[in-house]
Amino acid sequence: xxxxxxxxxxxxxxxxxxxxxxxxxxxxxxxxxxxxxxxxxxxxxxxxxxxxxxxxxxxxxxxxxxxxxxxxxxxxxxxxxxxxxxxxxxxxxxxxxxxxxxxxxxxxxxxxxxxxxxxxxxxxxxxxxxxxxxxxxxxxxxxxxxxxxxxxxxxxxxxxxxxxxxxxxxxxxxxxxxxxxxxxxxxxxxxxxxxxxxxxxxxxxxxxxxxxxxxxxxxxxxxxxxxxxxxxxx
Amino acid sequence: xxxxxxxxxxxxxxxxxxxxxxxxxxxxxxxxxxxxxxxxxxxxxxxxxxxxxxxxxxxxxxxxxxxxxxxxxxxxxxxxxxxxxxxxxxxxxxxxxxxxxxxxxxxxxxxxxxxxxxxxxxxxxxxxxxxxxxxxxxxxxxxxxxxxxxxxxxxxxxxxxxxxxxxxxxxxxxxxxxxxxxxxxxxxxxxxxxxxxxxxxxxxxxxxxxxxxxxxxxxxxxxxxxxxxxxxxxxxxxxxxxxxxxxxxxxxxxxxxxxxxxxxxxxxxxxxxxxxxxxxxxxxxxxxxxxxxxxxxxxxxxxxxxxxxxxxxxxxxxxxxxxxxxxxxxxxxxxxxxxxxxxxxxxxxxxxxxxxxxxxxxxxxxxxxxxxxxxxxxxxxxxxxxxxxxxxxxxxxxxxxxxxxxxxxxxxxxxxxxxxxxxxxxxxxxxxxxxxxxxxxxxxxxxxxxxxxxxxxxxxxxxxxxxxxxxxxxxxxxxxxxxxxxxxxxxxxxxxxxxxxxxxxxxxxxxxxxxxxxxxxxxxxxxxxxxxxxxxxxxxxxxxxxxxxxxxxxxxxxxxxxxxxxxxxxxxxxxxxxxxxxxxxxxxxxxx
Numbered sequence: 001x002x003x004x005x006x007x008x009x010x011x012x013x014x015x016x017x018x019x020x021x022x023x024x025x026x027x028x029x030x031x032x033x034x035x036x037x038x039x040x041x042x043x044x045x046x047x048x049x050x051x052x053x054x055x056x057x058x059x060x061x062x063x064x065x066x067x068x069x070x071x072x073x074x075x076x077x078x079x080x081x082x083x084x085x086x087x088x089x090x091x092x093x094x095x096x097x098x099x100x101x102x103x104x105x106x107x108x109x110x111x112x113x114x115x116x117x118x119x120x121x122x123x124x125x126x127x128x129x130x131x132x133x134x135x136x137x138x139x140x141x142x143x144x145x146x147x148x149x150x151x152x153x154x155x156x157x158x159x160x161x162x163x164x165x166x167x168x169x170x171x172x173x174x175x176x177x178x179x180x181x182x183x184x185x186x187x188x189x190x191x192x193x194x195x196x197x198x199x200x201x202x203x204x205x206x207x208x209x210x211x212x213x214x215x216x217x218x219x220x221x222x223x224x225x226x227x228x229x230x231x232x233x234x
Numbered sequence: 235x236x237x238x239x240x241x242x243x244x245x246x247x248x249x250x251x252x253x254x255x256x257x258x259x260x261x262x263x264x265x266x267x268x269x270x271x272x273x274x275x276x277x278x279x280x281x282x283x284x285x286x287x288x289x290x291x292x293x294x295x296x297x298x299x300x301x302x303x304x305x306x307x308x309x310x311x312x313x314x315x316x317x318x319x320x321x322x323x324x325x326x327x328x329x330x331x332x333x334x335x336x337x338x339x340x341x342x343x344x345x346x347x348x349x350x351x352x353x354x355x356x357x358x359x360x361x362x363x364x365x366x367x368x369x370x371x372x373x374x375x376x377x378x379x380x381x382x383x384x385x386x387x388x389x390x391x392x393x394x395x396x397x398x399x400x401x402x403x404x405x406x407x408x409x410x411x412x413x414x415x416x417x418x419x420x421x422x423x424x425x426x427x428x429x430x431x432x433x434x435x436x437x438x439x440x441x442x443x444x445x446x447x448x449x450x451x452x453x454x455x456x457x458x459x460x461x462x463x464x465x466x467x468x469x470x471x472x473x474x475x476x477x478x479x480x481x482x483x484x485x486x487x488x489x490x491x492x493x494x495x496x497x498x499x500x501x502x503x504x505x506x507x508x509x510x511x512x513x514x515x516x517x518x519x520x521x522x523x524x525x526x527x528x529x530x531x532x533x534x535x536x537x538x539x540x541x542x543x544x545x546x547x548x549x550x551x552x553x554x555x556x557x558x559x560x561x562x563x564x565x566x567x568x569x570x571x572x573x574x575x576x577x578x579x580x581x582x583x584x585x586x587x588x589x590x591x592x593x594x595x596x597x598x599x600x601x602x603x604x605x606x607x608x609x610x611x612x613x614x615x616x617x618x619x620x621x622x623x624x625x626x627x628x629x630x631x632x633x634x635x636x637x638x639x640x641x642x643x644x645x646x647x648x649x650x651x652x653x654x655x656x657x658x659x660x661x662x663x664x665x666x667x668x669x670x671x672x673x674x675x676x677x678x679x680x681x682x683x684x685x686x687x688x689x690x691x692x693x694x695x696x697x698x699x700x701x702x703x704x705x706x707x708x709x710x711x712x713x714x715x716x717x718x719x720x721x722x723x724x725x726x727x728x729x730x731x732x733x734x735x736x737x738x739x740x741x742x743x744x745x746x747x748x749x750x751x752x753x754x755x756x757x758x759x760x761x762x763x764x765x766x767x768x769x770x771x772x773x774x775x776x777x778x779x780x781x782x783x784x785x786x787x788x789x790x791x792x793x794x795x796x797x798x799x800x801x802x803x804x805x806x807x808x809x810x811x812x813x814x815x816x817x818x819x820x821x822x823x824x825x826x
Contacts, residue, residue: 004465019551026441026544028444029539031795034791046434048434048435056422059461059464062460062461063464063467066467069508073507074483074500074504077499079499150481157483161475
């Protein structure tokens with residue numbers, strides 16, 4: 001459970017920093033008066049959707065970190081046999097990077113009010129994300145064909161589980177991306193769509209980051225780190 | 235009070251109201267059924283939670299019938315008894331209390347108390363309710379599937395939860411997991427709304443330190459729930475895969491019905507860690523909204539500002555943070571590394587400090603207050619007493635050496651029912667009596683309310699106090715019947731019968747409350763906008779019940795904190811949060 005504790009500690013630092021900006025030391029019973037009289041009390045200036053996405057990313061991170069915690073605890077049992085990670089995953093990773101870059105490009109284009117580039121970026125990002133998901137399914141199929149079934153070893157089970165959860169989150173993102181693309185396609189004002197495009201890009205970068213961490217875990221790169229974390233608690 | 239001149243305040247314009255994309259219902263369906271208005275969603279949440287909660291209440295009667303009069307009721311067998319325990323616990327903790335406090339009170343009070351028109355993502359908010367309803371329906375459907383609901387206990391510990399021999403192994407456990415997963419998805423949608431609304435949609439002047447403690451409690455509890463429920467999600471998904479696909483996340487190799495099972499190597503302890511990593515914060519997810527609400531009830535009905543507001547806020551935040559590092563005190567007897575126990579015992583005792591601060595501050599708020607013993611106040615007082623009682627036995631159980639012998643006895647049942655069952659329910663009932671006038675525009679009947687309070691309060695003590703004694707005698711919990719047990723005296727059996735009679739009586743007396751809710755809706759005395767003469771924004775709405783969009787053309791502007799009761803020199807014993815200082819001074823001038 002040390003991974004999730006570390007993660008929560010990081011969140012606590014962020015929350016503590018934010019709270020420290022909120023004048024928690026104020027004595028509200030003495031501070032009768034209007035808005036401008038006391039600094040630092042207003043609602044955040046970010047758009048609500050962006051804050052909402054931020055909170056959601058924190059929740060999704062907690063979910064993945066908890067899976068990682070479970071992974072690190074379960075892998076210390078003797079029956080753990082790491083499975084050979086299919087080469088295809090490297091290709092998939094490349095595709096996901098392309099997807100993320102395309103959406104970033106789309107966002108930059110949105111800031112320049114370049115509708116055509118926005119559309120191209122969104123389509124390229126969406127298409128490569130779909131290719132990534134198809135690639136993941138193909139990797140599953142190859143593993144299954146090679147005899148690595150979900151129930152035959154906990155390492156296999158975690159591989160299928162983690163890739164599936166990541167894939168589902170990306171699929172959810174595709175719904176939002178699809179809606180955004182449809183609106184741009186139908187000719188919505190780019191200025192209005194800028195936020196949506198930005199949020200999609202942020203989400204894609206997050207999913208890329210999660211995937212890189214999971215990949216490190218599944219390929220065994222991070223075993224040493226996981227081992228250190230595990231020793232912290234025993 | 236020092237008079238501070240507030241020149242120039244008159245020039246402050248009210249919050250500009252941009253043409254918000256408020257959703258406007260077009261038909262009866264979108265107004266009352268598929269509504270995106272937080273107030274309607276709140277009522278939907280509350281009614282659904284109450285309905286499934288009544289089912290859990292009936293289950294508790296069935297358990298009490300068996301415990302009080304073993305062998306008398308042939309329609310209850312051992313398997314069913316386990317199913318009743320499981321469903322009663324799960325429904326009460328998650329589907330009733332969590333949903334009611336956050337989905338019900340959160341949805342109704344947050345937008346009104348922070349001066350917003352609605353939640354920030356109304357559509358997602360609506361989805362949240364419908365996914366929750368689906369979760370409840372899936373859960374309720376387990377009563378009708380072959381094999382019935384799961385009897386694994388509300389903690390659903392593997393390996394027994396998914397092995398044959400545990401009731402509901404076929405369908406019950408699978409549907410239970412699915413329902414939990416749905417609940418968590420639905421809750422996350424709602425939780426995002428509650429958090430972002432508090433962060434983003436506060437009206438002008440509503441700084442964090444001017445928020446009523448109710449909002450602080452619900453806000454912090456929601457943040458905790460958003461981070462804790464994923465642990466239950468992970469545990470549920472993995473247990474579901476163990477059950478359906480034969481993976482071995484949690485399942486060790488074992489012999490099932492004389493045959494070596496397909497499982498091997500899994501760690502049941504891992505499940506317990508995940509479950510309690512959710513399970514302990516869950517206690518405070520229920521408790522923090524209760525803390526917040528009770529602070530407001532006490533302050534309003536004692537006509538006094540809350541004692542130590544800052545300390546109350548800090549304590550809420552501190553409890554929220556600490557509650558994530560105490561989970562393994564539920565696992566002292568699980569076989570985990572024993573020295574962990576002492577770490578978790580220490581953190582458990584530390585969390586008693588901010589909790590005790592809150593109790594002292596409630597009592598000090600009452601001290602020399604102008605206490606009106608109206609029904610909400612009675613329930614608030616009942617809460618304080620009950621919470622102190624339950625909290626003190628928590629200190630016992632938080633210590634490893636005391637917990638080990640008591641862990642599997644009725645003492646634990648008594649403890650968590652006091653602290654997590656009766657205490658929050660006291661707040662729920664008090665809050666309903668308090669805010670019913672705002673929701674419906676009518677008062678609940680006072681006589682019926684007082685009757686309801688005394689029966690519930692005294693009854694709860696008659697039920698749960700003797701259980702401590704039974705636990706100290708060594709009467710085990712979760713047992714269908716005690717059989718021939720030499721160390722349990724016959725008086726324990728009489729006591730059990732007594733508890734059962736009281737439990738049935740108290741349970742049935744809730745009909746008075748339900749009747750009161752229904753009757754007052756049509757015949758209750760009209761309440762007006764602010765019957766309790768309270769300061770917080772929800773009582774200052776132009777219409778009661780608040781109309782769509784909550785406020786008229788302009789959002790309220792906040793000039794003061796939420797607890798200006800009995801301010802010296804003020805004309806009235808309360809000053810609403812949206813009353814400008816100048817107006818107060820004029821009144822003061824006129825009075826002097």
